[in-house]
Amino acid sequence: MKIALIAHDKKKNDLIRFVQKHDQExxxxxxxxxxxxxxxIQDEVGLSIHRFKSGPLGGDQEIGSRIANQQLDAVFFFRDPLTAQPHEPDVSALIRLGDVYNIPIATNEGIANVLIQAIIRNEL
Known part of the structure; x- marks a missing residue:
């Protein structure tokens, strides 16, 4: 599968812990x-990752493009709902594309746990 990993600044540590917990998957x-x-993630978990630009500099749009071109199967996007993001339109567009193309996007750890279990069981 092709999986995207994204996190707002205040959620990066949470995503890294989540990836560490499931690194074998x-x-x-x-x-x-x-x-x-x-x-x-590369430095702290040791996984090989294709990196795009930073989210506010176009990285969210690059991942959105992958979704629109059906080049991603799932997205783990740990969002910070309590902090205004300067690139919120890009974030909204990415989530909208996930809905349009039926790509699961886990925006918090609870949903991420459900999504990773579906991936482990090969249910996507």
Missing amino acids: FIKHELFATGTTGTR
């Missing part, structure tokens, strides 16, 4: 991430 897949998130 993530290692089996082709991973993509926005800039800083991808760098941190």
Whole structure:
């Protein structure tokens, strides 16, 4: 599977802990991430990741393009709902594309746990 990993600044540590917890599953897949998130996952978890630009610099749009071209199977996007994001239109567009193309997007750890279990059981 092709999986994207994204996290807002205040959620990066949560996503990294989640990926560490499930590293034996993530290692089996082709991973993509926005800039800083991808760098941190590579450095702290040791997984190979194709990195796009930082989210505010176009990385969210690059991942959205992959969704629109049916080049991603799932997205883990740990969002910070309590902090205004300067690139909120890009975030909304990415989530809208997931809905349009029926790509599951886990926006918090609860949904991420459900999604990773579906991936493990090969239910996607």
